[in-house]
Amino acid sequence: MTGVKAAAQAAMQAVMKKAVALAPDSWIPGGEPDPLIRHKHGLIGAAISRIDGPLKVAGQARFSAEFPMERMTYAALHYSTIAKGRITAIDAASARAAPGVVLVMTHENAPRLNPTPPFMSKPKAAGGDSVPVMQDDRIHWNGQPVALVLAETQEQADHAQSLIRVSYAPEAGVTSMASARAQGPEQGYFRGEPLKLEQGDAEDLLAAAPHRVDAAYSTPRHNHNSIELHAATVAWSGDELYIHDATQAVDHVAWSIAEAFGIEERQVRVTSPYVGGGFGSKILWQHQILAAAASKLAGRPVRIMVSREGVFRIVGGRTVTEQRVAIGAQSDGGFDAIIHTGTVAMTPHNNLPEPFILPARSAYAAKSFKLDVKTVKLNMVANTFMRAPGESVGTFGLESAIDELAFDLGMDPIALRIRNEPDKDPTTGLPFSARHIVEAWGAGAERFGWDKRNAQPRAQRDGDWLIGLGCATATYPYYRMPGGAARIVLRKDGHATVSISAHEMGMGTSTVQTQIAAERLGLTMEQVTFEYGDNTLPGVVLAGGSQQTAAIGGAVIAAHRKLVGELLKLAGNDSPLAGLKPDEVGGFDGGLCSLQDPSRSESYASILARARQDEVMAEADGSPPLEGQHWSMHSHGAMFCEVRVNAVTGEVRVSRFLGSFDCGRIINAKTAASQFRGGIVMGLGLALMEETQFDERTGRIMNPSLAEYHVPVHLDVPMIEVMWTDEPDPHTPMGARGVGEIGITGVGAAVANAVFNATGKRVRDLPITLDKLL
Amino acid sequence: MRFNINGQPMEADVDTRTSLLDLLREHLELFGTKKGCNQGACGACTVLVDGQRINSCLALAVQYQDREIITIEGLGAPGSLHPLQAAFVEHDGFQCGYCTPGQICSAVGMADELARGVPSYVTADIAAEAIDVTDEELRERMSGNLCRCGAYNGIIDAIRETLAQAASADVKREAA
Ligand code: FES
Numbered sequence: 003m004t005g006v007k008a009a010a011q012a013a014m015q016a017v018m019k020k021a022v023a024l025a026p027d028s029w030i031p032g033g034e035p036d037p038l039i040r041h042k043h044g045l046i047g048a049a050i051s052r053i054d055g056p057l058k059v060a061g062q063a064r065f066s067a068e069f070p071m072e073r074m075t076y077a078a079l080h081y082s083t084i085a086k087g088r089i090t091a092i093d094a095a096s097a098r099a100a101p102g103v104v105l106v107m108t109h110e111n112a113p114r115l116n117p118t119p120p121f122m123s124k125p126k127a128a129g130g131d132s133v134p135v136m137q138d139d140r141i142h143w144n145g146q147p148v149a150l151v152l153a154e155t156q157e158q159a160d161h162a163q164s165l166i167r168v169s170y171a172p173e174a175g176v177t178s179m180a181s182a183r184a185q186g187p188e189q190g191y192f193r194g195e196p197l198k199l200e201q202g203d204a205e206d207l208l209a210a211a212p213h214r215v216d217a218a219y220s221t222p223r224h225n226h227n228s229i230e231l232h233a234a235t236v237a238w239s240g241d242e243l244y245i246h247d248a249t250q251a252v253d254h255v256a257w258s259i260a261e262a263f264g265i266e267e268r269q270v271r272v273t274s275p276y277v278g279g280g281f282g283s284k285i286l287w288q289h290q291i292l293a294a295a296a297s298k299l300a301g302r303p304v305r306i307m308v309s310r311e312g313v314f315r316i317v318g319g320r321t322v323t324e325q326r327v328a329i330g331a332q333s334d335g336g337f338d339a340i341i342h343t344g345t346v347a348m349t350p351h352n353n354l355p356e357p358f359i360l361p362a363r364s365a366y367a368a369k370s371f372k373l374d375v376k377t378v379k380l381n382m383v384a385n386t387f388m389r390a391p392g393e394s395v396g397t398f399g400l401e402s403a404i405d406e407l408a409f410d411l412g413m414d415p416i417a418l419r420i421r422n423e424p425d426k427d428p429t430t431g432l433p434f435s436a437r438h439i440v441e442a443w444g445a446g447a448e449r450f451g452w453d454k455r456n457a458q459p460r461a462q463r464d465g466d467w468l469i470g471l472g473c474a475t476a477t478y479p480y481y482r483m484p485g486g487a488a489r490i491v492l493r494k495d496g497h498a499t500v501s502i503s504a505h506e507m508g509m510g511t512s513t514v515q516t517q518i519a520a521e522r523l524g525l526t527m528e529q530v531t532f533e534y535g536d537n538t539l540p541g542v543v544l545a546g547g548s549q550q551t552a553a554i555g556g557a558v559i560a561a562h563r564k565l566v567g568e569l570l571k572l573a574g575n576d577s578p579l580a581g582l583k584p585d586e587v588g589g590f591d592g593g594l595c596s597l598q599d600p601s602r603s604e605s606y607a608s609i610l611a612r613a614r615q616d617e618v619m620a621e622a623d624g625s626p627p628l629e630g631q632h633w634s635m636h637s638h639g640a641m642f643c644e645v646r647v648n649a650v651t652g653e654v655r656v657s658r659f660l661g662s663f664d665c666g667r668i669i670n671a672k673t674a675a676s677q678f679r680g681g682i683v684m685g686l687g688l689a690l691m692e693e694t695q696f697d698e699r700t701g702r703i704m705n706p707s708l709a710e711y712h713v714p715v716h717l718d719v720p721m722i723e724v725m726w727t728d729e730p731d732p733h734t735p736m737g738a739r740g741v742g743e744i745g746i747t748g749v750g751a752a753v754a755n756a757v758f759n760a761t762g763k764r765v766r767d768l769p770i771t772l773d774k775l776l
Numbered sequence: 777m778r779f780n781i782n783g784q785p786m787e788a789d790v791d792t793r794t795s796l797l798d799l800l801r802e803h804l805e806l807f808g809t810k811k812g813c814n815q816g817a818c819g820a821c822t823v824l825v826d827g828q829r830i831n832s833c834l835a836l837a838v839q840y841q842d843r844e845i846i847t848i849e850g851l852g853a854p855g856s857l858h859p860l861q862a863a864f865v866e867h868d869g870f871q872c873g874y875c876t877p878g879q880i881c882s883a884v885g886m887a888d889e890l891a892r893g894v895p896s897y898v899t900a901d902i903a904a905e906a907i908d909v910t911d912e913e914l915r916e917r918m919s920g921n922l923c924r925c926g927a928y929n930g931i932i933d934a935i936r937e938t939l940a941q942a943a944s945a946d947v948k949r950e951a952a
């Protein structure tokens with residue numbers, strides 16, 4: 003997006019926002035609480051095992067590369083070895099002649115394609131970048147695919163790929179932060195708004211404050227590294243394309259591929275029933291488009307399973323951030339100024355300036371704010387969304403700085419945070435929809451035994467091991483994106499099927515949505531089928547932003563309301579329900595009953611039998627998600643960490659961790675706990691070991707494997723305690739606010755703060771490896 | 777070439793370069809064994825060969841003819857799950873489920889190693905008669921199986937419980 007266009011869009015959005023902020027509550031979705039919030043003892047909140055669990059533990063859940071097809075071919079990719087320039091020649095003769103080779107595709111013979119619409123540029127855009135896919139001789143990053151081989155077997159494709167020789171005319175690329183900065187940083191925009199906010203004179207107030215911290219923090223590149231590789235099984239039948247994909251956005255992928263091939267969206271079917279982890283990475287990258295193009299040329303189905311190295315080369319991760327955090331405070335701890343500014347790397351072909359200032363916008367009250375994210379452009383694979391983009395690394399800077407300030411003030415870091423607890427959103431002035439972080443701190447501190455902490459560093463020791471405790475705030479916003487429609491079909495035998503094009507990447511979607519639908523309809527879970535993972539179903543749901551549960555919830559609420567209306571019509575005047583309006587009845591025990599007088603009820607079977615109908619169907623769109631502009635809606639957590647640092651070797655071991663969360667109503671105690679723990683585990687990786695090493699001379703990723711990019715393993719992870727307030731948010735579907743991303747936030751700082759408490763060393767550059775502690 | 781997989785004789789005509797993993801997935805349509813790295817770094821491809829756990833991505837199929845190979849499909853199926861599979865469901869020892877077959881096969885192999893008294897890096901007393909099965913011991917021995925969803929706590933809970941149940945069943949059997 004150009005600066006002018008972005009600025010115009012931002013101005014337009016600002017006007018809309020004002021109107022929504024000032025509207026009466028009753029006009030806003032969520033103004034009337036979801037009736038499910040009143041259900042206290044049913045399925046909502048129960049610890050229910052995953053309904054797809056038996057399939058998964060038996061190895062029978064089918065992932066995208068696991069659909070056999072007649073005449074299958076296998077793809078292998080060849081990647082560029084320069085960061086910028088042109089291809090001058092491709093010698094593929096020996097590859098073409100190799101046994102089993104069906105096709106070698108390069109920019110010279112690839113079908114003509116339109117540029118991929120990059121994510122967030124259009125409602126259903128899914129592209130990780132907008133670089134044309136194998137359309138010309140230009141190289142934009144080191145690792146860009148330049149040739150694809152199809153063969154009868156994977157071994158033949160891999161071998162033939164190794165025979166390809168590409169000659170390049172390299173040009174000077176931008177591969178270091180220093181040279182990128184020299185080109186002039188630009189303003190970052192996120193969700194149509196500039197990542198910039200100034201209220202009051204923060205620099206002056208900082209300078210005048212009796213206590214202040216002003217430090218630089220940095221975080222490296224990260225890769226998602228879901229254990230399932232990016233893969234797709236692709237086949238054309240005539241001009242219709244079928245993709246078994248591993249994706250968190252079936253509709254977005256279908257629409258965007260249709261755009262690339264210049265065909266109608268309805269000609270593309272994308273299914274994705276099981277996804278082996280996504281964390282933001284499983285959107286549309288070049289491999290699905292290349293596989294579809296090659297399949298078209300060869301006239302045969304294609305399986306593409308990108309190698310682990312290939313995933314590092316063609317699927318972007320989290321970008322590098324350079325942050326400044328400065329806080330000025332009075333002696334009682336009251337904040338005069340919060341400054342959080344810095345620079346992130348991006349490419350010219352995408353639009354995600356890692357928005358690390360988001361936590362500072364709403365976490366604490368202060369007299370003044372100065373927040374700003376600037377971007378610089380590099381020749382690198384386009385960075386993308388990775389679990390809590392912005393918050394995961396932004397909380398590292400902010401929450402470390404608060405710990406530094408607390409130490410300087412001689413104040414308990416929890417007390418300092420609570421001292422600056424805002425009573426309304428500190429930067430927008432909007433009321434909070436629900437905020438119980440103080441309770442979460444209290445409960446967490448008690449459980450963790452925080453009162454036993456010695457604030458003096460190096461005070462606790464066990465042999466060679468220095469022991470320290472640290473804490474930090476976790477925070478993530480509530481989002482609900484327009485999710486389109488959901489459909490409910492209720493049969494006369496009392497079975498309901500709820501359908502919406504959502505995703506199951508392990509979050510527990512299918513289980514949780516079955517629970518919710520059963521509770522809403524007054525059925526058992528066995529009486530409900532939840533259909534998802536197919537773009538031909540109603541709805542446009544993105545599994546991202548921790549918003550899928552809310553988006554589905556909004557659509558199902560609308561479809562359910564319509565269904566109840568239909569049922570009341572069918573019930574007619576002979577029913578005990580006669581005269582009641584949809585809002586006056588609820589689902590109960592296989593039928594509807596009056597909320598006022600539960601003795602007035604009729605079963606679904608009886609209503610449909612009397613109406614002589616086999617089933618009743620309702621489909622409706624969810625309300626526009628305006629609640630997020632009317633209230634300030636955020637989840638929080640209080641994160642506690644105990645580390646043991648070896649005084650001789652500098653090794654850090656996390657020995658205890660506790661997360662105390664305030665995320666609205668928890669729908670499934672078992673799967674939510676796993677979401678929290680999973681986020682925390684990824685946060686431990688971010689804190690202690692994860693780094694995508696980028697060679698600033700060549701722009702090449704140097705550790706593209708799970709052997710060299712370290713993620714936490716069993717031995718790195720202690721038993722992690724999680725707990726929650728379970729206070730429903732009155733303004734969200736089901737009272738829930740999303741649990742997928744918050745777990746990773748705050749962890750980096752909680753660990754760093756514990757390391758400081760153990761050693762007296764303040765590490766401001768992630769990951770906290772042992773060399774930084776020696 | 778002839779193979780013995782999950783107690784069944786199977787035949788496949790494969791390249792000498794074909795890994796045991798690709799044999800299972802691409803030639804025999806046994807998709808339960810997963811590919812997460814294809815280079816021995818993640819454990820998703822773990823299977824049991826003559827009762828021992830191996831990374832099938834690092835094994836050439838041609839070398840495994842007529843060996844006894846057990847994959848996740850051979851341990852149990854929905855409706856008749858292996859106790860460890862059932863415990864994984866109960867303790868939510870997974871989220872996406874992609875690393876899960878490897879974790880389960882690995883844990884079955886590990887249980888046998890413990891029973892045989894094979895020490896590990898964290899075993900405190902390698903001369904002891906029987907290995908003290910601590911969480912630390914389980915974690916160390918399972919560290920070759922990565923879970924990016926971070927379901928490690930549930931996995932250890934499931935393994936600990938299953939081992940304890942098996943041990944108490946053994947005690948009962950001996951008493952009877
Ligand atoms: S696929 Fe074999 S170890 Fe990763």
Ligand code: FES
Nearest residue numbers: 871873875923925
């Ligand atoms: S359950 Fe997803 S990787 Fe382990």
